[in-house]
Amino acid sequence: MNSLRLFYIIFFQFYFFFSFCQDSSALNSEFTVVIDAGHGGKDPGNTGNGFIEKDIALKISLSLGRLLENNGVNVIYTRKKDVFVDLFKRANIANQSDAQLFISIHCDSHTSQAYGAGTFVLGLHANQRNFEIAKKENSVIFFEDNYENTYEGFDPNNPESVIGLTLMQEEYLDQSIIAASYIQNSFVERLRRKNRNVKQAGFIVLKYTYMPSVLVETGFLTNKNEGLYLNSKKGQTEMANAISLAVLKYKNDFFKNLSTSSIINKDLNKDLSYRVQIAASNKLLDLKPYNFNGLKSVEVVKEGSVYKYLYGKHKTLKDANESLIIAKKYGFKTSFIITYQNNRVLSVN
Numbered sequence: 001m002n003s004l005r006l007f008y009i010i011f012f013q014f015y016f017f018f019s020f021c022q023d024s025s026a027l028n029s030e031f032t033v034v035i036d037a038g039h040g041g042k043d044p045g046n047t048g049n050g051f052i053e054k055d056i057a058l059k060i061s062l063s064l065g066r067l068l069e070n071n072g073v074n075v076i077y078t079r080k081k082d083v084f085v086d087l088f089k090r091a092n093i094a095n096q097s098d099a100q101l102f103i104s105i106h107c108d109s110h111t112s113q114a115y116g117a118g119t120f121v122l123g124l125h126a127n128q129r130n131f132e133i134a135k136k137e138n139s140v141i142f143f144e145d146n147y148e149n150t151y152e153g154f155d156p157n158n159p160e161s162v163i164g165l166t167l168m169q170e171e172y173l174d175q176s177i178i179a180a181s182y183i184q185n186s187f188v189e190r191l192r193r194k195n196r197n198v199k200q201a202g203f204i205v206l207k208y209t210y211m212p213s214v215l216v217e218t219g220f221l222t223n224k225n226e227g228l229y230l231n232s233k234k235g236q237t238e239m240a241n242a243i244s245l246a247v248l249k250y251k252n253d254f255f256k257n258l259s260t261s262s263i264i265n266k267d268l269n270k271d272l273s274y275r276v277q278i279a280a281s282n283k284l285l286d287l288k289p290y291n292f293n294g295l296k297s298v299e300v301v302k303e304g305s306v307y308k309y310l311y312g313k314h315k316t317l318k319d320a321n322e323s324l325i326i327a328k329k330y331g332f333k334t335s336f337i338i339t340y341q342n343n344r345v346l347s348v349n
Contacts, residue, residue: 031255032074033247034094034209037061038106041084046109048222051231053107054082060218060230061105063240071248091208100255101179101247102213104206107230108220115223116194117187117239120215121176122206173282174305175212175254182246183216190242193219210334216243274320275340278332279309295330310340 037058039045045053058079065075076097078090094102108118180198187193196217206213218239221227229235278292284300284307285291292298292309299310312323320337327335 030074031072031251032076032097032099032101033068034076034078034097034099034102035061035065035068036078036090036094036102036104038104039084040079040082043084046107046221048109048220049224049227051107051221051227053109053221056107056218056221056230056236057105058082059236060240060243063236064103064105064243067240067244068247071244073247073251088208094209094211094213099211101250102206102209102211103183103243103247104203104213104215106215106217108217109222110220111222113220113223115220115226116196117184117191117219118196118217119180119184119198120203120206120217121173121180121198121200122203122213172210172212176206176214178254179212179246179250180214182250183214183243186242186246187239190245191238273340274312274314274317275310275338276312276320276323276327276335277308277338278311278327278335281307281309283307285309293331295327295332310338311335313340 037054037060039054039057041054043054045057047053058081061077062080065077068075076093076099078093079085090104091102108114177198184195184198188195203215206215219226219230221230230239278295278298282305284302287298287300289296289298295311297311300307301310302308311327312320314320314323317337324335324337
């Protein structure tokens with residue numbers, strides 16, 4: 001991936017999640033990381049060998065946060081104590097905080113003596129093992145009230161449900177993979193942990209975040225030796241330190257090169273229009289209504305490796321907003337209005 005393509009990928013990622021913030025007057029110049037300690041409260045997570053996932057995840061998360069704060073990073077937590085937080089609320093915390101990176105911390109389990117640390121980004125599971133991991137983490141929704149409506153009929157036990165999770169997050173897939181790779185390499189190179197690699201799977205908590213997002217499985221509590229390590233102060237400190245160094249590298253390599261001065265000139269002319277972006281993907285879909293919940297007249301434009309699916313074309317924001325309402329009625333809840341000119345996206349409104 002060349003540097004120019006990488007720049008534009010990052011640039012439009014920032015525009016995208018920025019549009020969901022209340023104050024849209026300027027880009028946030030502060031690097032913000034949301035740390036999500038998995039499980040909590042009435043949801044203990046896995047309890048292999050008597051170790052408690054929710055407690056270990058919280059301790060690693062708090063330690064990670066302190067390390068990042070000491071290095072000038074703005075840190076937001078989805079929880080700082082033993083409480084239960086709905087998955088969609090965790091994502092909302094990230095979206096509302098103008099975050100540049102979302103990290104969800106967990107511990108794994110298995111019927112064998114599997115061991116090692118792994119990182120995940122959102123995507124279609126490549127094998128049954130990845131699906132089982134996602135199913136375990138997604139089953140948290142059963143602790144939530146009215147989860148059937150909140151997650152629009154999503155069934156963690158049905159592999160086909162995962163397909164619907166992946167389309168919107170593909171906008172951030174490149175950067176999510178880079179961040180996950182930095183974390184995974186840090187585990188292997190600094191701690192000599194077994195490399196379980198960066199994988200894709202359908203995690204609900206990653207789907208609803210509008211930024212690069214990574215889920216970390218720090219190790220297996222069902223492996224007694226690894227469980228003892230993760231349950232120890234030494235293990236938690238080392239894991240937090242490895243993740244923090246990876247995050248700082250990610251920040252230094254990418255975020256420091258971004259500037260509000262890079263904003264594209266938006267001089268108006270007769271070709272300017274307002275359109276509704278309903279989805280983005282690195283896959284080209286047939287523009288048939290059945291691929292878009294029955295919505296007709298969908299068009300597609302390509303920017304780099306990303307296909308952006310657009311609905312409506314209007315001269316005023318008022319008219320575009322009417323198309324936005326229609327798109328949301330067809331199930332595209334995260335649709336948003338873009339300024340479009342000369343066959344390219346200029347900005348997000």
